[in-house]
Amino acid sequence: MRTDFQIIQAWIDPQSRVLDLGCGDGSFLKYLQEHKQTLGYGLEIDPDNIERCVTKGINVIEQDLDKGLSNFVDNSFDTVLMAQALQAVHYPHLVLEEMLRIGRECIITFPNFGHWRCRFYLTQRGKMPVSKFMPYTWYDTPNIHFCTFKDFEELCQQKQVRILNRMVVDQTHRGDWLSRLLPNLFGEIAIYHLTR
């Protein structure tokens, strides 16, 4: 299992209700279903991923996050999760608000644009970073809203969101001492555990 998921799964209670925004092929929901007996639903728009979820026996709902989440009732989930999709939605702040309305707790992971490699790339080449980890050019990328740890924490502060846990990991999803010391510089992926 991906190391970010290993970290996140510890924050999810057995038998709880989980909504996974942008659930991909449903692997994580499958893990939670098998190990924590959660009642999980994934939202996804990619047809191939949806079919993979169906095959796996995961509850998958075809729904575009950018069209809102108003069909979900207030506080209807224990955890609303969004892994590596914040940067791809049109209005991250609205999605964050909706997640906190629907779920008791929220978990969000996103790539940190403040990482030293991004900073280095931009200052050295004067171009938007393209890497193995983020392989898209600026014009055809699904990632339209990059932010840094600092940016995200400012948003949380503005919205009076309480941060329960926060972790940073590198590309291989391991946390080292450098990223713990200077997360905005050395952390590649941010993992936030939030509540109202």
Add this chain to the structure above:
Amino acid sequence: MPEQIPPDSVGLVEPQLAIFNTPLELACGQTLPHYELAYETYGKLNSNKSNAVLICHALSGHHHAAGFHSMEDRKPGWWDNYIGPGKPIDTNHFFVVALNNLGGCHGSTGPNSVNPATKKLYGPEFPIVTVKDWVNSQARLADMLSIEQWAAIIGGSLGGMQALQWSIDYPERLKHAVIIASAPKLTAQNIAFNEVARQAIMSDEGFHNGWYKEQNDYPKKGLMLARMVGHITYLSDDAMRQKFGRELRSGAINFDFGAEFQVESYLRYQGEVFSENFDANTYLLMTKALDYFDPAKDYNDDLVAALSHASCQFFIMSFTTDWRFSPERSKDIVDALISAKKNVSYLDIDAPEGHDAFLLPIPRYRNAFKAYLARIANEVKANEN
């Protein structure tokens, strides 16, 4: 005519008749003392009877869902795209049961059957049947076939409503409900279309207040009109444009009221074929069953409360251009199921064909359908051993 039966067809099939002598109480308050259901089966029932799948038909459907009745058949059953060896509802794994509902005109007890109380045809006196009544009659058919629990109940449109009602009324008797291009209740617009269709039939002079058989007559024009209106609503604007455009039959306009545009002659032809094969009283009954369907009504109009009784898993699909049973209505079911803490998956298939899409071999629809049914087949297999 099929010169030879395709390898992925269920082949030549024969309809059967199930006879019930236990009276069936109907929602309208009347009782059917005796009734018969025409049905077909495809595939083999396994030893622990866990691989049975029920197919519920839509408005003008019947029990002939797949295969051919004879080598002279022009067309296979109405859902042959989806039922057969290797197809989504794979008869190598499943025992498929398809029936004609009560009130139908293709072999089940309906307006053209003899009323034992009067010894003449029921005609317009056949009681109005509801989706709930159909589900009850289908449960008795399941009893007769020794099927305690369906691996899945599958239906599109009005068929999907039956699958939904099953999940509420007989939760322990199905493991999966597959509900395609359906709705938890009709919209006013939908009821309006049905009313136009009914008025077309009832105002035809050939209708004779429903006693047309006795007069050796039938409301041909009314049935044609009803079908034409229906047909328009089953297609999307795009689908019609692509199929017919504004193409003229003779290449030029004639300044008269004949069928000048291709779409006009198509509708007339479809209406005509339908009027010759479908019974007017049955059409009235079936559209009423559609209008009346509202499982939430028994639960203070709370669909979540109604669905909280269900214990099966749900697979729901809609089509983007379906405006008669729009994706929003399917989403209503999905949202209620999530609120009721039920297992549900939902796909909104991008398809230009409108409501009719549910009968067509659309690749994404087919693949997802196949993936879901393969999962059910695996569950069946795992429980066999």
